[in-house]
Amino acid sequence: MDAKKYHKKYSKKRIHTKAYYKKRVLKRKHVRAYRHTSRDVGASFHTVNADYVEASGRCSCSLHGDYREHKSRFRNYCPFCGRHGTLRYEEGSTCPEGMWFCSRCDADFCLVHGKSHTSRARYLLR
DSSP states (O other): OOHHHHHHHHOOOOOOOHHHHHHHHHTOHHHHHHHHHHHHSSOSEEEEOSSEEEEEEOOSSSOSSSOSOEEEEEESBOTTTOOBSOEEEEOSSSOTTOEEEETTTOOEEETTTOBBSSSSOOBOOO
């Protein structure tokens, strides 16, 4: 048998399946780094009562130049819908630092500054 026929018949072919690509994506460094970061940057403490919401955490609206923890306290009042006692704390993959959100109109606010996460920014009252 000559070498060309032998090489064609017994050469290895790489087959790329979806499982192969999925495995490669999960091994990337930035995916693991993001997962690790999202667990560690949330608020260290938060309190919600009928009159005030209080938290110690990092800024999610980038008004602070540093990324250290700051303590803040706001009235439990939503400036978008005008209702009292509707603010709640939420932490998730969209905002790993944590944020205040209105349970009535679903408006999101920075944990430290109280700035809304919208283009027309409104602030929580101190």
